Amino acid sequence: MSFEDIRVASAQLLATEKRTAETVQETTPDVITADIINFAQRLGSEPPRFLPVIDDPYGCYGWCSDGVDAKVRVAGGSPVFGWTIWEWPEALLTAEFHSVWKSPTNDLFDITPKPKGEDRIIFVPDPSYPQNFNFDNRPRNQRMRIWADIDKGKEAQVLLTQLSQSQHAYESRRAEQAGVSLTKWLERKVPSDPIAAAIDEVIAASDVFEAHYDSLGVGGSQIRADARLLALMKRKELALAGFKALWASR
Known part of the structure; x- marks a missing residue:
């Protein structure tokens, strides 16, 4: 041009x-x-x-x-x-x-x-x-x-203080079987913040879409759109829409 x-x-x-x-x-x-x-x-x-x-x-x-x-x-x-x-x-x-x-x-x-x-x-x-x-x-x-996820370590400590004696023994056995500390085991039980997870999906969907887009050509009318590109575009759109909905309701 x-x-x-x-x-x-x-x-x-x-x-x-x-x-x-x-x-x-x-x-x-x-x-x-x-x-x-x-x-x-x-x-x-x-x-x-x-x-x-x-x-x-x-x-x-x-x-x-x-x-x-x-x-x-x-x-x-x-x-x-x-x-x-x-x-x-x-x-x-x-x-x-x-x-x-x-x-x-x-x-x-x-x-x-x-x-x-x-x-x-x-x-x-x-x-x-x-x-x-x-x-x-x-x-x-x-x-x-930049949106902070839930502090799972802190939440695990809260869960630890709430365990009954029998629950403590049970969770300790599960942690030992998994080869991790009890605190780390309890961290696995703490759900991620849904907004943080939605943002992470926006980032992941955008990254994979752009990587595939760049692999197809130099841009514009010379891009050879394929089924994977369309699927990745759909994933990106859904990720963004899902995040926006969560963000608006926070």
Whole structure:
């Protein structure tokens, strides 16, 4: 595609995404929390930082690297690769590989427009990707749940104090047969938090869908959709719907 073709396709995609932007829960976090710092340490060697999103004629939604390359050709500077961190508040973080523009004065700007109109992003530069990195070979999204699961160790201790003498003897025998301590055995009896389990399923379904999607082609009309892709898409949709229902009723 020529850059003009990319600009046309980008504008169309952005307009489409804007129409459904209100249903998208993920956005730029308000603050850089400890969870975000820990997540960023998995992504690159530099700390997370806020970057301004600027209105720029070369910014291309869906083709961020092409837009930055065009900006560099006209205004100088260089591309910087790294990760944008999005947050579903209280639920999960998503890291999306991204390209931003470093100006000739070494300031970083995100020139890619956002469907929800965010005016800043959290960005984690990753210097392991050089300026000439082929963005088509970018890594897939990464995710981390920030909703805390039930503390099973603590709950097991509560269960332990509630056991009668006969129950204690019975559970101790079961634990011994399983080759674990009584506390660990009781932890197995503590159910997971349903919201935490739902978020974990969203992450797992998204990861496996994206991995298979990437294995099929370079994207867009060149993707060779198969039965597995459709099944994984359905799993992802069901996981997201199930989580949203739990989240709304919490």
